[in-house]
Amino acid sequence: xxxxxxxxxxxxxxxxxxxxxxxxxxxxxxxxxxxxxxxxxxxxxxxxxxxxxxxxxxxxxxxxxxxxxxxxxxxxxxxxxxxxxxxxxxxxxxxxxxxxxxxxxxxxxxxxxxxxxxxxxxxxxxxxxxxxxxxxxxxxxxxxxxxxxxxxxxxxxxxxxxxxxxxxxxxxxxxxxxxxxxxxxxxxxxxxxxxxxxxxxxxxxxxxxxxxxxxxxxxxxxxxxxxxxxxxxxxxxxxxxxxxxxxxxxxxxxxxxxxxxxxxxxxxxxxxxxxxxxxxxxxxxxxxxxxxxxxxxxxxxxxxxxxxxxxxxxxxxxxxxxxxxxxxxxxxxxxxxxxxxxxxxxxxxxxxxxxxxxxxxxxxxxxxxxxxxxxxxxxxxxxxxxx
Amino acid sequence: xxxxxxxxxxxxxxxxxxxxxxxxxxxxxxxxxxxxxxxxxxxxxxxxxxxxxxxxxxxxxxxxxxxxxxxxxxxxxxxxxxxxxxxxxxxxxxxxxxxxxxxxxxxxxxxxxxxxxxxxxxxxxxxxxxxxxxxxxxxxxxxxxxxxxxxxxxxxxxxxxxxxxxxxxxxxxxxxxxxxxxxxxxxxxxxxxxxxxxxxxxxxxxxxxxxxxxxxxxxxxxxxxxxxxxxxxxxxxxxxxxxxxxxxxxxxxxxxxxxxxxxxxxxxxxxxxxxxxxxxxxxxxxxxxxxxxxxxxxxx
Ligand code: SF4
Numbered sequence: 001x002x003x004x005x006x007x008x009x010x011x012x013x014x015x016x017x018x019x020x021x022x023x024x025x026x027x028x029x030x031x032x033x034x035x036x037x038x039x040x041x042x043x044x045x046x047x048x049x050x051x052x053x054x055x056x057x058x059x060x061x062x063x064x065x066x067x068x069x070x071x072x073x074x075x076x077x078x079x080x081x082x083x084x085x086x087x088x089x090x091x092x093x094x095x096x097x098x099x100x101x102x103x104x105x106x107x108x109x110x111x112x113x114x115x116x117x118x119x120x121x122x123x124x125x126x127x128x129x130x131x132x133x134x135x136x137x138x139x140x141x142x143x144x145x146x147x148x149x150x151x152x153x154x155x156x157x158x159x160x161x162x163x164x165x166x167x168x169x170x171x172x173x174x175x176x177x178x179x180x181x182x183x184x185x186x187x188x189x190x191x192x193x194x195x196x197x198x199x200x201x202x203x204x205x206x207x208x209x210x211x212x213x214x215x216x217x218x219x220x221x222x223x224x225x226x227x228x229x230x231x232x233x234x235x236x237x238x239x240x241x242x243x244x245x246x247x248x249x250x251x252x253x254x255x256x257x258x259x260x261x262x263x264x265x266x267x268x269x270x271x272x273x274x275x276x277x278x279x280x281x282x283x284x285x286x287x288x289x290x291x292x293x294x295x296x297x298x299x300x301x302x303x304x305x306x307x308x309x310x311x312x313x314x315x316x317x318x319x320x321x322x323x324x325x326x327x328x329x330x331x332x333x334x335x336x337x338x339x340x341x342x343x344x345x346x347x348x349x350x351x352x353x354x355x356x357x358x359x360x361x362x363x364x365x366x367x368x369x370x371x372x373x374x375x376x377x378x379x380x381x382x383x384x385x386x387x
Numbered sequence: 388x389x390x391x392x393x394x395x396x397x398x399x400x401x402x403x404x405x406x407x408x409x410x411x412x413x414x415x416x417x418x419x420x421x422x423x424x425x426x427x428x429x430x431x432x433x434x435x436x437x438x439x440x441x442x443x444x445x446x447x448x449x450x451x452x453x454x455x456x457x458x459x460x461x462x463x464x465x466x467x468x469x470x471x472x473x474x475x476x477x478x479x480x481x482x483x484x485x486x487x488x489x490x491x492x493x494x495x496x497x498x499x500x501x502x503x504x505x506x507x508x509x510x511x512x513x514x515x516x517x518x519x520x521x522x523x524x525x526x527x528x529x530x531x532x533x534x535x536x537x538x539x540x541x542x543x544x545x546x547x548x549x550x551x552x553x554x555x556x557x558x559x560x561x562x563x564x565x566x567x568x569x570x571x572x573x574x575x576x577x578x579x580x581x582x583x584x585x586x587x588x589x590x591x592x593x594x595x596x597x598x599x600x601x602x603x604x605x606x607x608x609x610x611x612x613x614x615x616x617x618x619x620x621x622x623x624x625x626x627x628x629x630x631x632x633x634x635x636x637x638x639x640x641x642x643x644x645x646x647x648x649x650x651x652x653x654x655x656x657x658x659x660x661x662x663x664x665x666x667x668x669x670x671x672x673x674x675x676x677x678x679x680x681x682x683x684x685x686x687x
Pocket of ligand 1: 405406407408409410411412434514518519591592593594595596
């Protein structure tokens, strides 16, 4: 049934549909309405989850991880400073191979204080061993939440669902809320392979020597890489039941494009409009929206980009002293092509914008496309689009 | 201590890596015997964290989970919530942390769990310093004690954690030591029987940290009680105090002089410590006596 929901409301619905057993979360703007919605649903008896009103994000992830280790489906949500405060525990959750799902509502990291969306919070956690899935509509937020548990429980790694603050979290969109019985069929109850169980007692996370440690890290890396194909399989099933799917990445009018923009998240909705407009003007523009950022779908991206001449990467985060975070990933993906040196690789242009919620307007996006089309090659430094 | 008790199942394998004479491990062995097999232990960094096993084996025979330093109370909360979510109200959850994980880095999570009255037992093994990293000061380190980060002797007094826990009005708080086994067992059993947050404050003599011989652990723990440095008492709901033992007063300097960590304390400073101990004892006793006289008052 279609309902008008904000992104955060869609997330709260997803918690119920996924039959999450433990939620522990701390409010932070712009995630706050998730915890409020969960509290409301619990109070009304519409949500059967144990909801712990925890005192901090560090504790929130510690509590969620311990619950997951005890064998239940566990969820949390956060944003920005909260995600940064969890940093230690993010490593712990992935190192313990716990299938937690978390929503991170994007917001810039201070200092100075800023409330609005950019991708610096989630992208700066890219090395914590969490899968990262970036959504661009409220429907996708809800659907991804349901898919994410399947994915996490199969690869035994945690999944972070990422959505732009306010743009998705506080904006209403029509969302097709799946029927509980359909979700139940798609997402069976969670039975942990390894868990804290007095009948079969194990002590988890004791000291490991360097060899064991390194072997475990390699296994986690390999398992994470498997998640690219796994998500595709899961999506096939999802498509059959719910008639929707998203892909690990979404290519929009890339086949004959003269310039392709690569981006993440909600802005990609605007980019599609701009692509349409540019095509009306006679410019062959295209878009690749990366949905799965970790594991990075390098091979898939190469398949599309290696036939292109010019690629513009839209970064809403900067790794200071190195450049746009996403553009680094795109460049590495291209460089990793075995034939990189013998074929002509596309020129990669890096644009940094939208930091601290700076409005990314259609005009700005049009400029990015046109500058890329007209330029002979990229500058050494990324281009900062500040208005 | 009856024969049945000693013959009841053990949940600690021999061959663990704790120091000889560690006060905590004696207590841990006994508390596991009380709680039994249907127990999950949340463990944090500290001596138990590093000694809870070396892959692939562990000296602990019940289910256990290591969590980073600041988070043991939050982790125990999560374990309890997960058990409850699956309708298991029988399994006991116990969080175990040293004074670092309790008085300092873990205080936020502990305070919050206490305020929510989470249903688990929290055992703090207080050896009055960061002993696992090689004897550094914690906020539980007593006045004048030598540590590697207070080579001149610690400046301020020990943080009054019992007062903090009492202020949370938790259902049960008790102090215990490895030196009074009957008292220890009675309190462990009491903790097991109560629901909600139960906090056990264990004075845990630490031979390398305190500068005592390995065989002196029990003696030092007993002296701490006899000198009234570490009174044995219970507190119900943060209010009703019961003094479990009123020992003949032994001079505090007997306790201090038995440990090399107090070697820089002058006689004058020892006198000062004696006054502090006397003051706190009098306060505790007055409160306990007042409650004893009102034992039948339902309003309490
Ligand atoms: S350092 Fe102290 S507390 Fe730690 S194991 Fe040794 S005796 Fe026990």
